[in-house]
Amino acid sequence: MEQQSFYEQVYEIVKLIPKGRVTSYGAIAKSLGAGKSSRLVGYAMNNAHGMSPPIPAHRVVNHKGLLTGKFHFATPELMQELLENEGVVIEQDKVQNFKTLFWNPAEEL
DNA sequence: TTAATGACCTCCG
């Protein structure tokens, strides 16, 4: 299934996110050369459900550090559980130390 | 082909 589409790029980035780190949609989109396509990153996540290997979308949050897409998971609390399980602190559905835990794909790529 | 949607980001008041 060689879609070679924007989604493929997004999946690669998200799957490369180290454990205990988080990134923003805009950062991923910008790394792909389409900082204005930040919405496409989230849209791609929508299709990432049931994929194998599974996409750690829980490590991807908006530039505010808010778990906006938590409702798209099996359960809203699942996203927070996964992040906390990796050592990320979540407060009021917000990633604490977001700036510190922020993982810049552009630097890894 | 056109129109509508979306887990966003940036700008302006």
Next chain:
DNA sequence: TCGGAGGCCATTA
């Protein structure tokens, strides 16, 4: 400083 609205791109129907 905080809040609200618009715009951007790609995919799907």
